[in-house]
Amino acid sequence: MKETVIVLDGALGAVLSLCRSAEAHGLQTVVVCIERNRCDIYGHSKYVSAVYYSAVDDLLHTFTEICTHCQVKGKPLLLFTADIYCMIVNKRRACFDRIVTLCMPSSEIIDGFCYKNKAGDMAKANGLTVPRTTCINDMQDVEKVADTFTFPVIIKPLSVEHGEQIGFKYKILNRNGFMQEDLWNSLSGNLLCQEYIPGSDNSYWFYVFFRSGQGDVTECMGVKTMQSNGIMAVGTTRYNPELAQVAREFLKRIGYVGIGGIEYKQCNGAYYFIEMSTRTEGFLPISDMAGVSIADAAFQYYRTGETPCKESRQWDGIRYISVLSAVAEVLRRKNVKTVMRALLLLLFSRKGYWVECFFRDGTYVRYIRQIIKQKMG
Structure with a gap:
């Protein structure tokens, strides 16, 4: 029998960050995919103990099957890497809670921030500046x-x-x-x-965090140096005490417990709330790269009820690079300026980490092969 974490498949980097950290904590790791072709991507990862396919409507049955077949000790932890999973599970929260430990914030927060028509009002009511x-x-x-x-x-x-x-x-x-x-x-x-709040990519700030029930916060923040259709292709860590204070006060006011991420846009000295994720961000590995693993803090809390005794400060100037997203942006914009900027960021980042090479378990190689195979028909 072994303590287990179940990760619902979404952003590849987030799944691997969670599984690597869970494995380091001695946990058995199970990835559940709702697309069959995604199962092959994780099948040989050294951080993943088992992979299951499940239709969305069968998730409860799949989790029960995992508990039986994988010799799970106690209730497994369930973590989320996509909004849709938070919304699906939250609608039948009591049913899921009987089988797994839900590593997600309250129902009110899920309902409020997974729907953008409610998110702005809730953010404004709790002290944030909103467009x-x-x-x-x-x-x-x-x-x-x-x-x-x-x-x-x-x-x-x-x-x-x-x-x-x-x-x-x-x-x-x-x-x-x-x-x-x-x-x-x-x-x-x-x-x-x-x-629309004016500004370049560098005016966007990311803030990823884990907040415990005691109010302790592990955080990583910085600027979205390059984006691809709203996805962070390149991000650079930069600690901002003013933004950290704003974010911590906001999370305290809404009583947030769990992993999440907030996007802000800076304009004329103000930080405008853009959106909040009630699950792990796709670029969660940036916290591992910056020495303040959000996943580690979460697992320590969910397993022991405690958070790290001493809050660590992130390493600044660390550059997260998603080569696939950067290439997608080059193909989307199709201009020389974007090509040159992407090349400079990819090839001349002194503290840069390509997420596709960060985990060294072959998962991204299998993913890229799958993309090429699909494109070639």
């Missing part, structure tokens, strides 16, 4: 935005569930683009509209 925001339900809302908002604006799906229907993560629109009725005839009721 002007509204939901688009009909043409009256469109006209209201056109008359009262400052352009450009950014439109986003209300949640990951709506994102599948809409087909894009976000769009930045000027007034003329925003007023196109064809856009709203099919998408009204599924979109959030927000005043």
Whole structure:
């Protein structure tokens, strides 16, 4: 019998960061995938004890099967690497809680921050600066935005569930683009509209954390040096005491316990709340690279009820690099400036770590092979 952690598959780097840390703590690690082809990616990782496929509707049955077949000691820990899992499990929280220990914040926080139409209001009510925001339900809302908002604006799906229907993560629109009725005839009721806060990639700040029930916080923060369609391709650690204070006070006010991540955008001396993840961020490995492992802090707390006695300070100037995301951005923008910037970041980062090479277990190699095979048909 062995203590076990179950990780629901999502962002590859986050899954590996959690599994590597769990393995170091002596835990058995099980990855559950809802896409069959993802199972082969993890099958030979030295950090993963077992891999299971499960349909979304069968997750309860799959977790029960894992407890039986993997000789699990006690209730296994369940961790999340994608919003959709948080939302699915939260809807039947009591049922899942009987089988596994849910490493997630409260139902109120999941409901509030997995849906962007609620997130801004909750963030503002708890002390954060939030861009002007509204939901688009009909043409009256469109006209209201056109008359009262400052352009450009950014439109986003209300949640990951709506994102599948809409087909894009976000769009930045000027007034003329925003007023196109064809856009709203099919998408009204599924979109959030927000005043766009100006600034380059370097004006975006990431803040990943684990907060214990006692209020102790392990944190890692910095700037999103390069993004690819909203995903951090390159990030650089930079401790910001003002932002740390803002984030800690906010987490205290909402009573957050668990792993999470917040994105801010800096403009005119203010830090605007953009969004919060109620699970591990895809770039969680940056905390491992910076010497303040969020995963380690979480496992210590969930296993013992305690957090590290001494809070560590991150190493600044560490550069997280996702080669795959950087290449995707080059292909998306298709201009010389982006190519040169990507090459400089990839090849001349003195404290840079390619996440694809960081774990040294062959998982990313198998993932890249799978991508190439799919592209070649």
